[in-house]
Amino acid sequence: MKPILTADEAVKDIKDGASLMVAGFMGCGNAFTLIDALINKGTKELNLITSDTSFPEVGVGRIICQNRAATLTASHIGTNPVSGQKMNSGELKVTLVPQGTFAERIRAKGAGLGGVLTPTGRGTAVEEGKQKLTIDGKEFLLEKPLGADFAFIKAEVADTYGNAFLPGATKNMAVVMAMAADHVILEAERIVQPGELDPERVTIPGIFVSAIVKATLPASNLQLKA
Amino acid sequence: MDPKELKRVRLVKRIAQEFPDGALVNLGIGMPTMVANYIPEGRTILLHSENGFTGLGPAAPKGQESQSIVNAGGQAVTIVPGGAFFDSAMSFAIIRGGHVDYTVLGALEVDMEGNLANYMIPGKMVPGMGGAMDLVAGARNVIIAMEHVNKNGAPKILKKCTLPLTAVGEVDLIVTDMAFIRVTKKGLVLEEIAEDTTVEEVIKATEAPLHIAGKIGKF
Numbered sequence: 001m002k003p004i005l006t007a008d009e010a011v012k013d014i015k016d017g018a019s020l021m022v023a024g025f026m027g028c029g030n031a032f033t034l035i036d037a038l039i040n041k042g043t044k045e046l047n048l049i050t051s052d053t054s055f056p057e058v059g060v061g062r063i064i065c066q067n068r069a070a071t072l073t074a075s076h077i078g079t080n081p082v083s084g085q086k087m088n089s090g091e092l093k094v095t096l097v098p099q100g101t102f103a104e105r106i107r108a109k110g111a112g113l114g115g116v117l118t119p120t121g122r123g124t125a126v127e128e129g130k131q132k133l134t135i136d137g138k139e140f141l142l143e144k145p146l147g148a149d150f151a152f153i154k155a156e157v158a159d160t161y162g163n164a165f166l167p168g169a170t171k172n173m174a175v176v177m178a179m180a181a182d183h184v185i186l187e188a189e190r191i192v193q194p195g196e197l198d199p200e201r202v203t204i205p206g207i208f209v210s211a212i213v214k215a216t217l218p219a220s221n222l223q224l225k226a
Numbered sequence: 227m228d229p230k231e232l233k234r235v236r237l238v239k240r241i242a243q244e245f246p247d248g249a250l251v252n253l254g255i256g257m258p259t260m261v262a263n264y265i266p267e268g269r270t271i272l273l274h275s276e277n278g279f280t281g282l283g284p285a286a287p288k289g290q291e292s293q294s295i296v297n298a299g300g301q302a303v304t305i306v307p308g309g310a311f312f313d314s315a316m317s318f319a320i321i322r323g324g325h326v327d328y329t330v331l332g333a334l335e336v337d338m339e340g341n342l343a344n345y346m347i348p349g350k351m352v353p354g355m356g357g358a359m360d361l362v363a364g365a366r367n368v369i370i371a372m373e374h375v376n377k378n379g380a381p382k383i384l385k386k387c388t389l390p391l392t393a394v395g396e397v398d399l400i401v402t403d404m405a406f407i408r409v410t411k412k413g414l415v416l417e418e419i420a421e422d423t424t425v426e427e428v429i430k431a432t433e434a435p436l437h438i439a440g441k442i443g444k445f
Contacts, residue, residue, distance in 0.1 A: 025277040025314075026300025028293070051314070052356070055300070078353025079300060087352070096352075099276065100318030100360035107315050120322060120363045123341075123394030126355075156294075168294030168311050169278040175313035203313075 002162040002186075003211045007037035010185045010213045014038060014150055017070070019047040021106070021151040021177040022060040026052060026079060029170030030059030031152040031187035032217040039063070045070040049106075049148055051099065051173050053080040064092070073146070075099035098126060101143050103176055109145035110179020110208075116143045151181030153204065154215070158188035159197040162209030171203055178208040189215045233403040236420060239264040240445045241330060241369055241401050245271050249327040250320075252276060252361055255299050258330040258371050272308070274326055276357040278317050281309020298357065321357065322364035329365035331358065333372045333400075335387045338434035340397040340409040342370065343389035355392065362393035374402035374431050381433040383407070383414070404428050406445060407436070418443035 011034060014020065020038075024030035039062055048069040053076075054061035061080045063069050071093040077083035086092035097105070104116040117140035121127050131142040153174045155164035164186055166174055178184050186209045227235070234257055242264040245251055252274040253259050265271055273282035276298050283304035286292060291302035305311070312320075320326060335343040342362055345355045362368050376382055383400060400407040405428045406418035416436045419428055421444050429436055 025298075026296055028277070028296040028300065052354075074354060076354040076356035078356075084352060096354040098355050098359040099314070099357040100322050100364075103314040103318050118322065120360045122363070124359065124391045126359065168292065168305075169275070169296060170294045171311065171313040172278050173314050176315050 001160050002206065002209055004160065004191060005211050005213055007033045007187075007213050007216065008041070010034065010211050011038045011041055011043070013183070014041070014043050016043055017045045017047070018043070018150060019049065019148040021148040021173075021181050022048065022050040022063070023151065023153050023172060023174035023177045024051065024054065024059055025169065025172040027054040027059040027061070029154050029166065029172055029174060030054065031154040031185070031215075032059055033215045034152045034185055034187050034213060035059060035062055036217055039066050039068065044068050047071045047073075047148075049073045049146065051102065052076040053083040056080050056082050067091075071095070073097060073102075075102050101126075102146075103173060105143050105146040106173070106180045107176040108143075109147040110176060113145065115145060117141070118143055146180065148177075148181045149183060151177040151184045153178050153184060153186045153209075155186055155188045155204070157190045157192060157197055158186055158209075158212050159192050159194050159206065160212070161194055162186060162206030162212060163197055163199070163202045164188065164204040164206070164209070165197060165201045166203040175204055178204045183210045184208050185211050185213060187213045187215050233420070234260065235264070236445065237371060237401055237403050240406060240418075241371055242266065244369065244399070245269065245328055248272070250274055250280065250325065252321070252326050252329045252365065254329070254331040254358070256332055258332060261330055261371070274317075274320065275303075276317050276321065276361070278313060279305055279309055279311045280320075281306045283309070318357070318360050321360050324364060324366055326361070326365040328367045328369060329361045330369045330371050331362065333370045333382065335382055335384055335389050336370050336372075336397055336400055337384045337387045338409075338413050339386075340395045341387045342368070342392045342397050343387040345392045346390050348390065358392050362396045367398045368396050369399045369401060370397055371401055374404040374428075381431055384433045385435075404431060406443070413437055415439055416442065418445050420445060
């Protein structure tokens with residue numbers, strides 16, 4: 001059984017300067033309740049790792065807009081102009097990573113691999129400073145594993161063992177991030193007893209999860225771009 | 227329809243004819259997205275959405291948006307019957323592993339060696355590459371859909387790209403409002419021209435040298 005905490009309890013140990021993975025894609029699948037609690041707690045200087053920075057003040061976009069991140073590792077920041085402004089002013093140190101490489105680096109960490117060999121980024125700015133290996137006549141970049149102290153994952157249903165069902169396109173980076181962070185905090189719209197979530201429907205096995213929080217902010221808070 | 231829009235439609239219609247029945251296709255944002263509206267009758271393609279599904283459908287009707295189904299631009303969309311959801315690692319394994327048959331993307335610049343620049347203008351536009359680098363490196367066929375010249379009338383098909391590259395040597399086909407150009411080992415081959423232009427005009431609007439196919443088609 002996993003501890004079921006309030007959002008405030010769950011984010012209590014996230015200190016200034018911690019590294020934090022936030023699953024989601026353009027806000028879809030962000031853990032809104034946990035992000036809100038973290039903002040309220042006042043944590044700053046975060047090393048934020050997220051696929052994209054959503055839209056201004058939406059989901060993970062708030063961590064940027066509320067000046068809570070010192071560094072950002074992401075694949076796309078174009079939909080949240082605040083990220084670009086802070087990058088240009090030097091306030092936010094941004095590392096841009098191709099999205100597939102981003103997923104695989106995180107997966108590599110969670111899967112105990114020493115890195116990933118990918119053809120993505122060959123001959124571009126992405127290869128700068130990276131080792132290149134030729135395998136069976138084809139050149140690959142060595143991309144290193146990427147982990148974090150904490151990860152925020154959003155599920156529709158979780159059982160008390162932490163097994164989680166993530167619907168539709170909300171799975172995105174959640175599956176690999178759940179494997180790669182030391183402490184995985186799962187926000188669920190519904191928390192059910194073991195046996196109530198069909199094992200066939202488990203997107204993320206509970207073994208990765210450290211604590212479960214009941215979502216209090218509705219998913220309708222997600223301001224989907226029309 | 228205004229003349230500019232007509233030209234865009236002609237361009238995306240031409241691209242839509244390239245896909246065989248059953249192809250898995252990833253369409254970029256903007257003009258490439260329009261390709262889906264012009265698939266020839268009798269053919270079905272499956273669209274891949276890199277945030278995690280196959281079977282990308284049209285925008286969700288107002289009031290019926292799902293919080294868990296968005297496209298790569300964050301817009302509320304639908305999934306068609308026969309679609310499948312998966313996580314990002316799977317989605318990019320599909321892309322990088324050569325399982326996507328075609329990707330259609332816009333470009334800032336493309337050159338005679340099939341190099342592509344479409345993700346940043348240093349100091350001006352630095353949104354991040356998102357999934358573009360993986361798509362261009364991994365899709366079996368890379369089709370560029372773009373205006374033949376830029377806003378100032380300068381060529382976008384160059385001898386050598388000047389902007390930061392998205393990928394090296396991966397572009398297979400360039401389709402513009404003026405021309406249908408294939409990237410080959412010996413360079414760019416002009417195969418077709420738009421019905422309202424001439425070979426001479428296309429050459430004039432292109433910085434890179436063009437080989438002219440024996441028989442020039444029109445579209």
